Amino acid sequence: MADHQATAAQIAEAGRDLDARGLLASFEGNLSVRLDDSLILTTPTGAHKGRLAPEEMVVVDASGTTVGQGKASSEVKLHLAIYEERADVGAIVHAHPPTATGYAVAGVPLPHGALAESTALFGCVPVAPYGTPSTAALADSVREPVRTFDAILLANHGAVTVGQDLNEAKERMVQLEHFAHIALVAHLLGGAQALEPDQIAEISQMRESAGGGPIPPVCYPAPEQAGTITLSHDELVRLIADAVRTIG
């Protein structure tokens, strides 16, 4: 079992760090760490997560019932659903980082295969369907995508990232917002240019050699997002002739 006091101090520190990076506004966001098979330690509801003392953290069991003092995060169902789906996840961060959440609110997906580092890190970032905050509907909306992905946008709401430990989950939230910012700048400059499928496959191989999973096929850019295909005059004539023969 993770040490309760040390874990509580880590959550308080992670909250301060996320706040310092502009990823937590007012009372928004929540963090949690899995203490053991049946208990998680989470941030309290109605408090600024950048200014928490370790003793304010709240223990809840697998059913969401508080064990001991305090009132747990309003999004505890979301956290519990993720822990249920992913035995390897040890910590979760939910926040509303402004640029990534802008994509989630606009209903615009982050571009696939546009940035080598984020492709290596996330594969891609899916958007979970909308569910009212703090309800089981929101929790259920992430069950399927979180089996494959470590960072998920929540439609019309925010984002959630997971990690083996709190530092990993927190840094993924930071990296997600950074990627969203870059994607927005690329969009303003005329649009992200997608990597070619073989370039993504190479990144996927590197990911696997480092112990990660392969990049899922769904993360490869849609054909219209991929680079322009150029054919010579002869190639074009041959292609049309082949097509006509096939139809004939």
Ligand SMILES: [Zn+2]
């Ligand atoms: Zn939220």
